[in-house]
Amino acid sequence: MSIEDLKALMGQMQGSVPEGPDRIQAFREVYDGLSMMFPFPDDGTLRAAQEGGVPGAWIEAPGAERSGAMLYLHGGGYALGSVLSHKELVYRLSAASRRPGFLVDYRRAPENPFPAALDDATAAYQGLLGSGLQPKQITILGDSAGGGLTMATLLALRQKNIPLPGSAVCLSPWADLTLSGKAHETREARDPIVRREDLLGWVKAYAGQEKPGNPLLSPVFGDLSGLPPVLIQVGTEETLYDDACMLAAGLAKGEGTYTFEAWPGMTHVFQQFSGMVPEGLTAIEHIGAFINAHGP
Amino acid sequence: MSIEDLKALMGQMQGSVPEGPDRIQAFREVYDGLSMMFPFPDDGTLRAAQEGGVPGAWIEAPGAERSGAMLYLHGGGYALGSVLSHKELVYRLSAASRRPGFLVDYRRAPENPFPAALDDATAAYQGLLGSGLQPKQITILGDSAGGGLTMATLLALRQKNIPLPGSAVCLSPWADLTLSGKAHETREARDPIVRREDLLGWVKAYAGQEKPGNPLLSPVFGDLSGLPPVLIQVGTEETLYDDACMLAAGLAKGEGTYTFEAWPGMTHVFQQFSGMVPEGLTAIEHIGAFINAHGP
Numbered sequence: 001m002s003i004e005d006l007k008a009l010m011g012q013m014q015g016s017v018p019e020g021p022d023r024i025q026a027f028r029e030v031y032d033g034l035s036m037m038f039p040f041p042d043d044g045t046l047r048a049a050q051e052g053g054v055p056g057a058w059i060e061a062p063g064a065e066r067s068g069a070m071l072y073l074h075g076g077g078y079a080l081g082s083v084l085s086h087k088e089l090v091y092r093l094s095a096a097s098r099r100p101g102f103l104v105d106y107r108r109a110p111e112n113p114f115p116a117a118l119d120d121a122t123a124a125y126q127g128l129l130g131s132g133l134q135p136k137q138i139t140i141l142g143d144s145a146g147g148g149l150t151m152a153t154l155l156a157l158r159q160k161n162i163p164l165p166g167s168a169v170c171l172s173p174w175a176d177l178t179l180s181g182k183a184h185e186t187r188e189a190r191d192p193i194v195r196r197e198d199l200l201g202w203v204k205a206y207a208g209q210e211k212p213g214n215p216l217l218s219p220v221f222g223d224l225s226g227l228p229p230v231l232i233q234v235g236t237e238e239t240l241y242d243d244a245c246m247l248a249a250g251l252a253k254g255e256g257t258y259t260f261e262a263w264p265g266m267t268h269v270f271q272q273f274s275g276m277v278p279e280g281l282t283a284i285e286h287i288g289a290f291i292n293a294h295g296p
Numbered sequence: 297m298s299i300e301d302l303k304a305l306m307g308q309m310q311g312s313v314p315e316g317p318d319r320i321q322a323f324r325e326v327y328d329g330l331s332m333m334f335p336f337p338d339d340g341t342l343r344a345a346q347e348g349g350v351p352g353a354w355i356e357a358p359g360a361e362r363s364g365a366m367l368y369l370h371g372g373g374y375a376l377g378s379v380l381s382h383k384e385l386v387y388r389l390s391a392a393s394r395r396p397g398f399l400v401d402y403r404r405a406p407e408n409p410f411p412a413a414l415d416d417a418t419a420a421y422q423g424l425l426g427s428g429l430q431p432k433q434i435t436i437l438g439d440s441a442g443g444g445l446t447m448a449t450l451l452a453l454r455q456k457n458i459p460l461p462g463s464a465v466c467l468s469p470w471a472d473l474t475l476s477g478k479a480h481e482t483r484e485a486r487d488p489i490v491r492r493e494d495l496l497g498w499v500k501a502y503a504g505q506e507k508p509g510n511p512l513l514s515p516v517f518g519d520l521s522g523l524p525p526v527l528i529q530v531g532t533e534e535t536l537y538d539d540a541c542m543l544a545a546g547l548a549k550g551e552g553t554y555t556f557e558a559w560p561g562m563t564h565v566f567q568q569f570s571g572m573v574p575e576g577l578t579a580i581e582h583i584g585a586f587i588n589a590h591g592p
Binding site for chain 1: 544548549590
């Protein structure tokens with residue numbers, strides 16, 4: 001399957017979600033249904049668990065024997081996504097990094113607005129520390145809203161003087177809930193997945209009474225100095241392209257060590273479709289190499 | 297050899313160049329002498345040539361059969377460096393990208409101050425176009441001052457309405473001749489190669505009567521929008537780290553497609569020492585993949 005086929009498929013999926021007040025609920029089902037397209041491999045293990053009181057699943061591919069772990073924050077606009085939708089992606093990341101991953105089932109909006117997801121991410125990280133892992137052995141990573149949440153979690157941990165993880169990875173991060181990026185207009189026609197109307201609905205659902213420009217919701221506006229090495233991957237065909245660029249610019253300003261990869265022709269979280277687009281596999285290999293370069 | 301061994305070696309080399317008015321001349325000899333450490337491989341071809349009236353050498357590794365070419369601008373503070381010092385690096389880049397490379401022997405400072413090097417780079421690029429290559433088939437790349445010159449050449453070409461190349465690559469670019477980056481202080485103790493005193497001497501030699509902040513000398517201050525995809529590689533142990541970050545931030549602001557790779561523990565233009573540090577080989581493989589992803 002080519003990326004063009006995938007774009008067409010994504011557009012169809014988008015269009016199949018009915019508009020109206022029940023759109024979030026319907027979208028959740030469609031998004032989780034995606035998992036049928038990429039079943040969890042037989043040689044993987046998936047174990048429901050809690051870390052720091054937060055539910056989720058430990059996911060492991062064969063050969064995940066390095067000392068360390070990933071804390072994975074799934075995407076879906078803070079409103080969609082689950083262990084179901086992201087388990088195969090975390091399996092692939094486990095295979096590439098040779099580490100197990102805890103896929104966090106954080107509380108979602110609108111039922112649980114900010115700071116529920118952030119509190120859960122922070123608590124799960126502290127749970128990993130409590131289980132004996134050293135900060136440097138942990139990588140926090142996530143896609144889309146989970147990528148923004150990854151950066152917000154780093155800011156929250158720094159604020160609370162909790163030792164930071166060894167590295168972080170953001171896949172197509174949604175890191176600006178004010179939607180200030182020009183790409184929302186300039187790349188709209190090229191992005192079959194992320195629609196401005198959906199984003200606006202998710203902002204409303206997640207931000208609640210909080211200002212969307214708060215760096216804990218929109219880390220692009222935060223002070224990104226003093227953070228661990230961060231890898232950012234983004235497709236060039238994304239309305240969220242600027243979110244990734246703004247994060248990179250903030251990390252650069254803060255003299256951070258970061259890697260920014262713009263993947264030509266690729267769409268939002270293309271790594272989730274690695275079974276279909278080979279670029280996703282290569283990107284996941286890069287993530288594995290990055291995690292191992294910055295971890296024990 | 298580990299990167300620590302290389303750092304020690306580089307520090308020795310630095311220290312072996314006598315201070316004083318003849319330092320540039322002595323440094324040229326030491327820098328060219330580096331080539332003894334990495335001889336040109338027997339299976340490579342090197343042919344002296346002119347492109348657009350500018351002297352240089354066509355360099356090719358076996359299997360360089362893709363349609364396209366690299367235009368390589370060597371580093372050395374606009375005052376040092378030559379075909380001698382960089383021929384093996386261009387051979388490795390030719391092997392990785394499977395394209396021939398024209399290594400430009402541009403006029404150097406202080407004998408030929410700004411805009412001599414820039415004029416030569418632009419003329420050589422036009423020479424390639426005149427020989428029948430399409431712009432998209434060409435990648436301009438360079439290290440250190442050659443990396444800054446790569447970006448300056450893109451700005452000059454855009455200014456003159458000459459079609460831009462398909463991609464560009466900067467290795468440890470020196471892109472801010474005002475030396476405004478904090479890394480000049482914060483990373484000084486970690487960088488055995490690039491000294492502030494040397495840089496100041498090279499600025500004086502190259503800038504001549506021109507302001508060092510002119511974007512054609514310091515492209516970090518230029519408008520970096522509308523440029524082709526750019527790959528930037530930098531080591532974290534570099535006083536020029538911020539130059540790379542500022543370029544990336546400018547490309548991000550201009551909505552450009554770019555890839556930024558910060559290589560942990562690596563020193564200035566570590567790719568030139570690929571025979572000694574394996575990270576250099578991997579970085580060169582990344583460059584080859586980047587060029588091919590954005591070229592025919």
